[in-house]
Amino acid sequence: MGYKVNRPEFTLAENAYFVEMAKGIGVATKHLVENLASRKHTVTREYPEQQPEYAARYRGQHRLMLRDDGRARCVACMLCSTACPAKCITIQAGDYGDDQVEKYPIKFEIDLLVCVYCGMCEEACPCDAIRMDSGVHAAPELHRAASRVGKVDLLRLGELSIAQQGGTFR
Amino acid sequence: MSLIKVKIDGTEVEVPPGTTILKAAEQAGVEIPTFCYHDALTRPANCRMCLVNTNKAPKLLPACYSTVMDGMEVTTTDPKTEKTRKSTLEFILLHHPVDCPICDQAGECTLQNHYFDHSASKSRSFTRKNHKPKAVEIGPRVTFDAERCIVCTRCVRFCDEVSKSGELQVVQRGERSEISTFPGRSLDNAYSLNTVDLCPVGALTSTDFRFKMRVWFLNSANSVCSGCARGCNIIVDHGENRVQRYRPRYNADVNQFWMCDAGRETYQEFQQQRLDSGRVSGFEVPTKDALSAAAAAIDAFVKERSVDALAFVLSPLSTNEDTWGVLALAEALGVTRFYVGGRAAGQADELLVLADKNPNRKGLETLLAARGLTAEPLSALTTGIASGAVGGVVWVGHEHPRNAPLEAALQKLALRVVLTSNASVWSTGASVIVATRTFEESDGTWTNAAGKTQRLFRALEPLREIPPTWDAAARIGRALSAALPLWLSARSVFDELVRAAPTLATTWDGPSGRKQGRPDVPNPGFRAQAFPRRG
Ligand code: SF4
Ligand code: SF4
Numbered sequence A: 001m002g003y004k005v006n007r008p009e010f011t012l013a014e015n016a017y018f019v020e021m022a023k024g025i026g027v028a029t030k031h032l033v034e035n036l037a038s039r040k041h042t043v044t045r046e047y048p049e050q051q052p053e054y055a056a057r058y059r060g061q062h063r064l065m066l067r068d069d070g071r072a073r074c075v076a077c078m079l080c081s082t083a084c085p086a087k088c089i090t091i092q093a094g095d096y097g098d099d100q101v102e103k104y105p106i107k108f109e110i111d112l113l114v115c116v117y118c119g120m121c122e123e124a125c126p127c128d129a130i131r132m133d134s135g136v137h138a139a140p141e142l143h144r145a146a147s148r149v150g151k152v153d154l155l156r157l158g159e160l161s162i163a164q165q166g167g168t169f170r
Numbered sequence B: 001m002s003l004i005k006v007k008i009d010g011t012e013v014e015v016p017p018g019t020t021i022l023k024a025a026e027q028a029g030v031e032i033p034t035f036c037y038h039d040a041l042t043r044p045a046n047c048r049m050c051l052v053n054t055n056k057a058p059k060l061l062p063a064c065y066s067t068v069m070d071g072m073e074v075t076t077t078d079p080k081t082e083k084t085r086k087s088t089l090e091f092i093l094l095h096h097p098v099d100c101p102i103c104d105q106a107g108e109c110t111l112q113n114h115y116f117d118h119s120a121s122k123s124r125s126f127t128r129k130n131h132k133p134k135a136v137e138i139g140p141r142v143t144f145d146a147e148r149c150i151v152c153t154r155c156v157r158f159c160d161e162v163s164k165s166g167e168l169q170v171v172q173r174g175e176r177s178e179i180s181t182f183p184g185r186s187l188d189n190a191y192s193l194n195t196v197d198l199c200p201v202g203a204l205t206s207t208d209f210r211f212k213m214r215v216w217f218l219n220s221a222n223s224v225c226s227g228c229a230r231g232c233n234i235i236v237d238h239g240e241n242r243v244q245r246y247r248p249r250y251n252a253d254v255n256q257f258w259m260c261d262a263g264r265e266t267y268q269e270f271q272q273q274r275l276d277s278g279r280v281s282g283f284e285v286p287t288k289d290a291l292s293a294a295a296a297a298i299d300a301f302v303k304e305r306s307v308d309a310l311a312f313v314l315s316p317l318s319t320n321e322d323t324w325g326v327l328a329l330a331e332a333l334g335v336t337r338f339y340v341g342g343r344a345a346g347q348a349d350e351l352l353v354l355a356d357k358n359p360n361r362k363g364l365e366t367l368l369a370a371r372g373l374t375a376e377p378l379s380a381l382t383t384g385i386a387s388g389a390v391g392g393v394v395w396v397g398h399e400h401p402r403n404a405p406l407e408a409a410l411q412k413l414a415l416r417v418v419l420t421s422n423a424s425v426w427s428t429g430a431s432v433i434v435a436t437r438t439f440e441e442s443d444g445t446w447t448n449a450a451g452k453t454q455r456l457f458r459a460l461e462p463l464r465e466i467p468p469t470w471d472a473a474a475r476i477g478r479a480l481s482a483a484l485p486l487w488l489s490a491r492s493v494f495d496e497l498v499r500a501a502p503t504l505a506t507t508w509d510g511p512s513g514r515k516q517g518r519p520d521v522p523n524p525g526f527r528a529q530a531f532p533r534r535g
């Protein structure tokens, strides 16, 4: 079994090589001249001056959302780190000592080099505390340690969430 | 007494009269959900979770309280029972905060489990939830969250019936019901943390364990509490290769369902000043160097003085296997002087706590007797050193109370080899320290005051290549060309010591024959090194 592939026979001109070569150079030169004269047909992007537009659902670098008073919404329930298939979220829980929020992350660290950007953490979070809608993609770093982003950096990208903590009737 | 026949979900069982439906169902292999029922407490039948349909009453009966009747047919999965369960759960959850994300009980919560097994329906409530005090320090070791309480009164009954301290009561009525201590009192009895285990929800949580770790990250191994000579059966819950908490494990002969609060805190003792490598003249060295240095030091001492001037200090906290290994080394050297240290005696109480705070004194004594040896209390060592009879010691353990004259006397010794898991005043200034495993890192057995030998399953990975004490002793012995048996695991030491002291026999692999901890190998070496777990 197999396909019969029709291979066209080369004409004499094609076999002569030089004619075809000249044609090819002609095409390349035409594009070169065109692109030098105008940018209309270029497909490459002038990165990083020109940033790509990401779709709204693009999963970029994580961010931690904020409460009204600027504290993290995250209550260190560890559901994200439980759901994470790459096991790249490290959270250490602390106690505010109040009776409203009680629990918060002393440390919240994501190793972006280990992360597979699956979005499981976002989905697992019961508090709308972690999101990947920052529109920022993880930047390349010179050192591994710099890719372990901590709570401060994650909160810097954060903003208020419209979700009401604890539901509507509190 | 004739047995009566009952049918539970089609399975016929014969039970003595007076048996509850719940127990009969257990016998039939049918599980009935409960909240307020507990085997060791009285039955108020207040949660109504266990209601089941029978052919003997028009209404559903609480299975935990109602006794079976001859010819009774019980159904636990018919629509009526299931609908009732659902309604009961809806009722319980009406004012429940469902703050599982910050609730330490999440993952081991009876309410969560029952909800997913028997309801899993959306809330239909449109009223505001009641608010009650949260994060209340109800006792020195227990944190109370009134919103999460389902008023099953298990905690109240425990304090009334088991600890007999009666601090707790239910105040208010109906949806405002709350657990509270009597005015001016606090939940501070010596067994208060058992209420945390009893509480089916996250209303009572341990202040020590609070927010430390989610329970689903914990691994468990069956073990025995080191707190006193009772030898309460426990579960060592560990995560990130550290012990996170102890929980009592049911044993009808020893501790029933309970353990004391002091016992639960003993894990901290083994985390303080943990030695992760040997020391020779104060410098950190790998275990094999520490072992050969120990052997060389003992050899030099025996050649220079005599073996009569060498004493062994034993610990009643060592496992039987560790003690057996050390005794084998001592006997191979020809040592005759033994001293027994251990934690100082404390207070006993009526429930579990014994005055002897050492978990294995009985085992130690039995093993000494089996080898025909005698030992003196540690305090006698001071005079031994002062009189010049003792010139060097091989010292096991760190758990000996401070004793200034002895500490001063030790400085005069020509040889101090210490085998210990944790640094202490007894290891400072020692010529050689061999780091050994804690009991949580070892397989072994302890014999409690009643003479019952109980198995400890290994919970933690030992740090680096740290050996168990019996292995360290055997390796020192072999370095001294003493004829010590080549033990391959704690099991082989145990088999040997049981031949010499048959009263110490016990099932090695646990009652179910199943391993309940990590595999029993003495030197996992590099392979099983504990790497820090990420995330
Ligand atoms: S995106 Fe996936 S891999 Fe990355 S942190 Fe979230 S759960 Fe983990
Ligand atoms: S980010 Fe969300 S899921 Fe992760 S710990 Fe915080 S609250 Fe829990």
Ligand code: SF4
Pocket: B096, B097, B098, B099, B100, B103, B104, B105, B106, B107, B109, B110, B111, B112, B148, B200, B201, B202, B203
């Ligand atoms: S008691 Fe159970 S259901 Fe209630 S908040 Fe805690 S974990 Fe959730």
Ligand code: SF4
Pocket: B148, B149, B150, B151, B152, B153, B154, B155, B156, B179, B195, B198, B199, B200, B201, B203, B204
């Ligand atoms: S605190 Fe816990 S054990 Fe006590 S009544 Fe409430 S739910 Fe039951």
Ligand code: FES
Pocket: B033, B034, B035, B036, B037, B044, B045, B046, B047, B048, B049, B050, B051, B062, B063, B064, B065
């Ligand atoms: S378990 Fe039977 S009523 Fe609570």
